[in-house]
Amino acid sequence: MRLDFLPVDSLARFAWALADTHGDSALAIADRTINELEIEGSLLVADAWRGLRSMLEDILEGRIGRDSLTIH
Template sequence: MRLDLIPVDSLTRIAWALADAHGDDALGVADRTIRELESEGSPVVADAWRGLRSVLEDVLGGRLGRDTPTIH
């Protein structure tokens, strides 16, 4: 899975789904997933999760709205 092939709006929806499902633990879920993927020898997919984690940080930090970005 290559992150550059995933549209930004899809990443945003995925990040919001993780936030809705896991709340404040969503970053922990992403971190655990990244570690597991790396240990399984899937660095490309782990990198995609790193990108998703970055979007998730913006969601949880209130910088990225559910439908549109929040401008500060």
């Protein structure tokens, strides 16, 4: 999975689903997932998860609203 093949709105929906389901723990889940993917050698997928983690952090900090993809 590469981020250039994933529409931003899909990434945002996935990030919001993680945030809604796991709250602040979603960051730890993303970190664990990135680490596991790197260990298994799936570096492109780990990079995609880094992008997801970045968006997730913005969501949890209130920088991205649910109805807007604008980062403030």
